[in-house]
Amino acid sequence: MNGWVGKILRVDLTSKTHKTEELDPGLARDFIGGQGIASKILYDEVDPKIDALSPENKLMFATCPLTGTGALSSSRCWVVAKSPLTGAIGFSTFGGYFGSELKYAGYDLVIIEGKSKDPVYLWIDDDRIEIRSAGSVWGKRVGETDDLIREEVTDGDPIKGMDVHIASIGPAGENRVLMASVMADKTRAAGRCGLGAVMGSKNLKAVAVRGTKGITIADHKKFKEVVAAAFKRVTTHPVGGNIFPAFGSAGLVEYFNEVGLFPNRNFQRIPFEGAKNISGQIVAEKFLIRKKACSGCPLSCGGPVSVTEHPFEMRGGERPEYETYGLVGGSCGIDNPSAIIKINALCNELGMDTMDIGATFACAMEMYEKEILSQEDLGFRSLTLRFGDAETMVRLIEDTAYRKKFGNILAEGGYRLAERYGHPELFMGVKKMGCSAYDPRNVHGMGLAYATSTRGACHNRAYTVAPEILGLPEKADPLIEEGKAPMVKYMQDLAASLMDAAGICLFSIAGGHTMEDMLDQLEAATGAGYTLPECLKIGERIWNVQRLFNLKAGLTSADDNLPRRFLEEPAPGGPGKGLVVNLNKMLKEYYELRGWDEDGVPSPAKLAELGLK
Amino acid sequence: MKKKKVIKIYYDKCTGCGQCEIVCSLRHLKDTINPKASRIRVYRDKDEEHFFPVIAGSGTDKECISKNIVIQDGKEYDNCILCRTACPAKPWFHDPKTGKPLTCDLCGDCVEWCFSGALGMQLSG
Numbered sequence: 204m205n206g207w208v209g210k211i212l213r214v215d216l217t218s219k220t221h222k223t224e225e226l227d228p229g230l231a232r233d234f235i236g237g238q239g240i241a242s243k244i245l246y247d248e249v250d251p252k253i254d255a256l257s258p259e260n261k262l263m264f265a266t267c268p269l270t271g272t273g274a275l276s277s278s279r280c281w282v283v284a285k286s287p288l289t290g291a292i293g294f295s296t297f298g299g300y301f302g303s304e305l306k307y308a309g310y311d312l313v314i315i316e317g318k319s320k321d322p323v324y325l326w327i328d329d330d331r332i333e334i335r336s337a338g339s340v341w342g343k344r345v346g347e348t349d350d351l352i353r354e355e356v357t358d359g360d361p362i363k364g365m366d367v368h369i370a371s372i373g374p375a376g377e378n379r380v381l382m383a384s385v386m387a388d389k390t391r392a393a394g395r396c397g398l399g400a401v402m403g404s405k406n407l408k409a410v411a412v413r414g415t416k417g418i419t420i421a422d423h424k425k426f427k428e429v430v431a432a433a434f435k436r437v438t439t440h441p442v443g444g445n446i447f448p449a450f451g452s453a454g455l456v457e458y459f460n461e462v463g464l465f466p467n468r469n470f471q472r473i474p475f476e477g478a479k480n481i482s483g484q485i486v487a488e489k490f491l492i493r494k495k496a497c498s499g500c501p502l503s504c505g506g507p508v509s510v511t512e513h514p515f516e517m518r519g520g521e522r523p524e525y526e527t528y529g530l531v532g533g534s535c536g537i538d539n540p541s542a543i544i545k546i547n548a549l550c551n552e553l554g555m556d557t558m559d560i561g562a563t564f565a566c567a568m569e570m571y572e573k574e575i576l577s578q579e580d581l582g583f584r585s586l587t588l589r590f591g592d593a594e595t596m597v598r599l600i601e602d603t604a605y606r607k608k609f610g611n612i613l614a615e616g617g618y619r620l621a622e623r624y625g626h627p628e629l630f631m632g633v634k635k636m637g638c639s640a641y642d643p644r645n646v647h648g649m650g651l652a653y654a655t656s657t658r659g660a661c662h663n664r665a666y667t668v669a670p671e672i673l674g675l676p677e678k679a680d681p682l683i684e685e686g687k688a689p690m691v692k693y694m695q696d697l698a699a700s701l702m703d704a705a706g707i708c709l710f711s712i713a714g715g716h717t718m719e720d721m722l723d724q725l726e727a728a729t730g731a732g733y734t735l736p737e738c739l740k741i742g743e744r745i746w747n748v749q750r751l752f753n754l755k756a757g758l759t760s761a762d763d764n765l766p767r768r769f770l771e772e773p774a775p776g777g778p779g780k781g782l783v784v785n786l787n788k789m790l791k792e793y794y795e796l797r798g799w800d801e802d803g804v805p806s807p808a809k810l811a812e813l814g815l816k
Numbered sequence: 817m818k819k820k821k822v823i824k825i826y827y828d829k830c831t832g833c834g835q836c837e838i839v840c841s842l843r844h845l846k847d848t849i850n851p852k853a854s855r856i857r858v859y860r861d862k863d864e865e866h867f868f869p870v871i872a873g874s875g876t877d878k879e880c881i882s883k884n885i886v887i888q889d890g891k892e893y894d895n896c897i898l899c900r901t902a903c904p905a906k907p908w909f910h911d912p913k914t915g916k917p918l919t920c921d922l923c924g925d926c927v928e929w930c931f932s933g934a935l936g937m938q939l940s941g
Contacts, residue, residue: 271838271849272838272849273834273835273838273839273842273849273929300834303834307850307851307852350862361862361894361897362859362896362897362906362907362908363907364862365859365860366852366907389864390864414852415850415852415912416850416912417841417845417848417849417850417853418848418849418850419847419848419849420842420847420848420849423842423846423847426842427839427842431928431929434929434931438931492865493828493865494831494932495831495832495864496831496832496833496932497833498833498834499833499834499835499838500833501833501931501932503831503833503932507863507864507865519863519864519865
């Protein structure tokens, strides 16, 4: 095979055995890779009704045909399992170098099954597979875990160590915090859906990999041409060539605040008065040590940072992403960049999703200010949990990762917190997962995108902000419902196939990367004969498999919903001031376009058309 | 004296993306991408505050005995890390299949594909 390397590594932690299987070329062709292939395997092999933290769940690391090939922004690796946070299908992606290294070692996918009795880590050194004791690193934070395992597998040789890439969990994953992330190369996070808790439930601390084999390319001359063309397009684009490399994904904080998207105090207000203090521009100027890129990416949106302000001192880590500024910053009422950088680093070190931490704390802060949560509930007298209380947040984030006192309640995520105190409507999320940092009352397509995302509230499955706000590829009116159902369906199918399954980072689309570029690179690498209509069909197939998984897990159309605030409380500011999201209107049209009945169940004819059952 | 091509490295501009390793291997292996078979490697320091592209010089079959230290931004590095020689003590610059040492032939593909400006082709001498 070309692009794909053609092998699956299957590891059973219960029996401590492993085997290598051939990647079925038909499966690869029909689902491309990444979360696409992994969703199909999960649907075929795992009963959707199981407890996500039981040994019956399977955890997959799934690469894509473009991962590690140097195609533009092609670092992606997916972590897939049933989610303990949402009870739905769970998938989340990280960049860095882990996915590329897995491909160089000769595997498209690693499937982890069962549960080890004792803490272990998996060491993949080309064909040599070892399940090693993780006794010495269990309980350690992500950075230290990464360093210790690297030293152990390479006898402390820094040159050999450089080629080892590690995906690990921190204390949060070990303690099965439902917002726990899987961290790659210390700072790149597969944050969403609580998949770190699944890894922890299997007693798997880390997967370390080194590979010396290659990835063959179908048409190398053509591949070099199309990759060079994509790089030229993105590096000369104003966002891809300038804003992203200079300021990271947070370069648009101030603009998104101006157009009413940026959250403020659990989405109670618009705009956020402190946005100008926490932009990517400020962080690049005052805190960034240097720019850093993932494998094959010109955007270089990452990079270590340094903070000297007490009590938020830190050095290293990564500059925060836009979503972190929005949810830990605006939504928690924090406008001190030092505090946001510190919280971001702390979440990464403990192995927790910054987005759901932000959503959960914003919810808790609103409950505290409305006296639904009392000082006694928090368990300490000296600290308050009002919006903007960053120091309390730092302390409670530690407690959350270790499930101490009130942290044990926070560890279950914002939905369960709000429900426990009788106010589920105060959690701004869908399917128990927190909304991203875009208020849908000023970008209505995003409302439908949140409601219909198979993994819970998410901006990445259909980033309608691109057409509705940024005018990419064409400008659409963000304040109306008309036309949003076909837009969301089209973007979902496109992102699922040409980006998520092919291995391209979603950020690149804002940087000017076109779908033609993506298709050309995928085609030159695989030689599989893909066309744009076929990729859209593959996206639809992936979307329907995930839908089937969720329906069998017990989710219904009632879960395709939005928090009451977005449906009933008129937007307090922005161009859409006074408007709410009319979800039902969009949802009905969306179901029809998908070929689903009014309960959101795929019709037999649609499934037959996609070759599914 | 005839001018010769040299590849100039600007360490402070490197983002560690590894695109130079990828294109080098694709050029020399024809249809395969494999950074371990590349004639340029990027050393990524553990703290990710420093990236050092290193280009393969000539090979040797003997390990050297020098223990030089290089100081960069106040931090000490073993000279072995920055050394360009394909030697038996270091896994870089050897074909992973045959073990044969690899030497840069100044084809310039890595320079062409380096979008960060960390690599530049110059004439010197």
